[in-house]
Amino acid sequence: MATEYGQGYGWDDGPGFRGEGAGERWHRLPAALRAPIEGRSLREFAYLMLSLPISIATFVFAVTTMSLGAGLLVTFLGVPVLAAGLAGCRGLGALERARARGLLGLDVAAPEPLRRRKQGAMGWMGATLKSGASWRHLLYTVLHFPWAVFAFCVALTLWVTGWTLLTYPVWFWLFPMSGGQDGLQLYGDETHQVYLDNPFEITVTALVGLLLTLATPWIVRALTLVDRLLVAGLLGPSKLATRVVELESDRGVVVDTAAADLRRIERDLHDGAQARLVNLAMDLGLAKEKLAEDPQEAARMVGEAHGEVKTALQELRDLARGIHPAVLTDRGLDAALSSVASRCAVPVQVEVDLPARPAPAIEGIAYFTVSELLQNISKHARATRATVDVWRIEDRLLLQVVDDGVGGADASAGSGL
Template sequence: MTTDEHVDEQVDEQVDEQVDRTPGQLRLTGYVLAQLALGIVALVCAILTVVGAALMVVWVGTLLLAVSLPLTRLIADAHRRMAADVLGLDAPRPYRALPDHPWQKLLTVARDPMTYRDLLWCVWACTLGWVYALICLLELLVVVTWPLWWWGLGYQMRLRSHVDLWFLATSHTERLEKRVAVLTETRADAVDTAAAELRRLERDLHDGPQARLVALSMSLGLAEQLLATDPDGARRLVGDARETTSTAIGELRSVVRGIHPPVLADRGLVGAVQALALDMAVPVTVTADLDGRPPAPVESAVYFGVAECLANIGKHAGSSSASIALTHDGERLRATVADDGVGGADPDAGTGMLGLRRRLAAFDGTMTVSSPTGGPTEVVLEVPCDLSSPRTTPSSEPG
């Protein structure tokens, strides 16, 4: 295939993809008629808003705004949905949340930047936008062939929808501001989680290995004093010190596993999850389809997330079996933990699940829980990431 033929094929694919996302002609016709009718309503809203703002010194102006602003948002919502449908895009409602008090609600609407963008859009919708919709309708009436209908009406509506979304959709700057707010919140959660982990490690070391090592030092000191006068007593103290050493080593290993389990580093996420499943009192089936390994921080977060879910199954679910599925769709790593227990799990009720949600949020990950009363329960952990190195364990193994 020549270069020109390859380019033509790519263009055809892009055109076909755009066609698939474009609504049918009947729906486009309905949108044109709706835009013509709502254009008149937009004119009325613009007039009422301007008059109401001019008469704010008296109560009549407030009453006019109380009617015009909500009505403007209703017709703006309708045009936003139509424009997003025509273009095959997502255009969420961008207005600020409204308080319950009527006066505060009116102040919030008046201070919302989108209110003024709605007013500008009303001017466009009842003038050039209305003429544009009328042209589309006239084109529809004179079109007698399918290709002309498609490329004429469809192209015109897409162009109109771009203009509508320029007014009505969230701007690039506003999306960046929301993203910065989310990142600020998740960073604060990550810092708090790291501080809590450090405090936990300090407490575990203080209460476990440190206390054992102090006892070991005292036992060896007493044995040294008794070595000349009471060899048998010194021998017993040395034996006690050996047992204390073994206990301290075990506690140190437990602390290390809480930081980063060796099995996770050696066998990867699939192998580590299989090891968790083997320690469960109920049978757990592990299935996985991963063509590589995720980054180490993501791998650790998902591992501890699965461990928390299994711990909850062992404590509260009362299930007879459970399952774990690890998949990757090219963009997101997904871990699904399910059981046939009594259900009724509330992710906001315990600190474990809340901590898990914050841990995943640091990587733009999410946790969804489906647990109706009576069961079954399904927890889905998703984290966006790429897979890198080849997997080192089998893709599936019954737990």
């Protein structure tokens, strides 16, 4: 099996194929010389050769079912015929995606499934007729047919002509006579004939064949580029459907994050400020009882209660800062990250290089991300120093947190990564 060149598509050499040394020597050849006999070129050529008979069959099926369905629309029979035709086009589209994946290395996801509002045959027919993906598959069968005819003719003509001219010296040596004359006849009438029969003409013919043979794989590749665009654009999911899937995924992440934040706030209130306020109420109740019989003890207890109030207020401030820090809103990301770094257990150097403030949502994401990372450094890294860098490239905000700790995070070991 020939080794791939250019952009690889995932075909690997298995046991029994070319050895490592031969493969290295093969790769040393320029791509232009390897192209005519490499596996990728042969697969692309095979794709174009198969496209003609397949496109004829799909075109005939699509035109027949759509014409029959349209003609029967005056009766109820037209609706199921149209739905069956569109469903057949979707099935043929699945075969085309598989063929593109196998011969072109183009992996196109299946389109969005039918959205049935009702069960049964009526629901299926309605969903099929309303599906944009079904009509895109029909459009593919119609557009692909003329393109397949053109690409088939161009690819086959160039491939056969190139190899024929390139190997003409061999044919001339094996069969030196053509119609009683030396060489291949290029032109002939009653008064004039032209033959390729001298060494110069044979050499020029072979050189022309060599140029065509070397150029044909790249022309075939350009032709298959149109097929790639047709398959990816018409047989895959629409941009709107892809965007809907992304939004649904993002919505799930946001909901999970919001639920986790609510649980964290509830836990912090229960274990922190709420517990301290309960203790404060009990201490003040005891101080009230001691006020008449032991004023000094009551004053001491009130003083301790005052300290508990300050601690509870600080915990509430920290909790509010965790929800959305005021310093982030007032002074921006640089000051907010510096405030987080000052509370870290290890020295942290913060470098923020932003020409302008990002959107508030982006600032919040960056702030909480850095906060969580620095908290992990304080708890687990056993580091002596850390750095936080934030910068912007075009429309992307990038951040990097580095420490000199022991590391050891493993995404497969249930570490929360």
